[in-house]
Amino acid sequence: MKGILHENALSITVRGKRTGHLPDRANFVPIRPWLKLCGTYPERRPVSVTYLTMPTELIMLTKHTTLIGLVVALLLLAVAAAHYPGGSYWDAHSVGYDWTTNYLCNLFSEQAVNGLANPARPWAIAGMLLLCISFGVFFVRFSRRIPSKSASAVIAYGGVGAMLFAFLVITPYHDLMIGIASFLSLLALFYVFVFIMKSKLLGFKLVTISYLLVLYANNYIYYTQHFLKLLPIMQKISFLIGVIWMLGLEYFTKPDDFKPAA
Numbered sequence: 001m002k003g004i005l006h007e008n009a010l011s012i013t014v015r016g017k018r019t020g021h022l023p024d025r026a027n028f029v030p031i032r033p034w035l036k037l038c039g040t041y042p043e044r045r046p047v048s049v050t051y052l053t054m055p056t057e058l059i060m061l062t063k064h065t066t067l068i069g070l071v072v073a074l075l076l077l078a079v080a081a082a083h084y085p086g087g088s089y090w091d092a093h094s095v096g097y098d099w100t101t102n103y104l105c106n107l108f109s110e111q112a113v114n115g116l117a118n119p120a121r122p123w124a125i126a127g128m129l130l131l132c133i134s135f136g137v138f139f140v141r142f143s144r145r146i147p148s149k150s151a152s153a154v155i156a157y158g159g160v161g162a163m164l165f166a167f168l169v170i171t172p173y174h175d176l177m178i179g180i181a182s183f184l185s186l187l188a189l190f191y192v193f194v195f196i197m198k199s200k201l202l203g204f205k206l207v208t209i210s211y212l213l214v215l216y217a218n219n220y221i222y223y224t225q226h227f228l229k230l231l232p233i234m235q236k237i238s239f240l241i242g243v244i245w246m247l248g249l250e251y252f253t254k255p256d257d258f259k260p261a262a
Contacts, residue, residue: 066141084102
């Protein structure tokens with residue numbers, strides 16, 4: 001597709017037809033970034049632009065990257081749980097994966113708690129990788145809806161950093177990675193929380209408060225060892241609320257929701 005982009009007006013002429021706006025950046029990719037001017041600048045002559053249209057399927061795929069990644073990640077983790085031999089910290093002789101007593105990290109070990117080889121490990125690692133990528137993509141996308149550049153940077157870099165260290169819990173440095181990931185994620189979530197509380201999104205305010213409270217409760221139990229038997233269940237609850245919260249913000253919020261009131 002070729003068009004004429006006028007410097008003195010937000011319009012474009014495509015195949016002889018003049019439109020009132022520029023093409024959607026999500027659907028058009030400029031393939032001549034250098035844009036040669038057709039004349040001198042004071043004359044404000046038009047600029048010749050060539051655009052490459054993206055296939056509709058690719059547009060839809062990029063739009064739903066977070067959702068697709070999340071669904072596949074959950075399926076991989078479900079397969080991993082189905083392959084887990086058994087054993088938990090409360091009952092080393094239990095059979096299979098118990099969602100109320102086993103931690104997610106049990107799936108990442110080379111050896112199950114009951115002492116058998118753990119065939120769930122490769123499935124769990126693949127699922128965790130995709131899960132962290134999906135959350136990381138969400139943080140980057142959501143940060144673009146925040147009007148403050150500094151806050152946007154904290155959300156993007158803090159969220160991606162948190163997901164990077166969250167994935168590294170599969171290594172022998174599990175406890176250290178948990179600590180770093182928790183700090184970065186709570187930092188990013190705090191900034192998200194501030195902007196949501198300033199908005200008129202009542203439903204998201206309630207979900208965000210619930211999510212933060214559950215995350216703080218998880219950290220309290222983990223580091224104090226109080227109510228430790230509740231931790232596997234709390235882990236699943238925080239995960240479920242986090243998924244609902246993330247998908248809600250991904251699909252039902254826009255930049256205007258976070259702009260300061262005039």
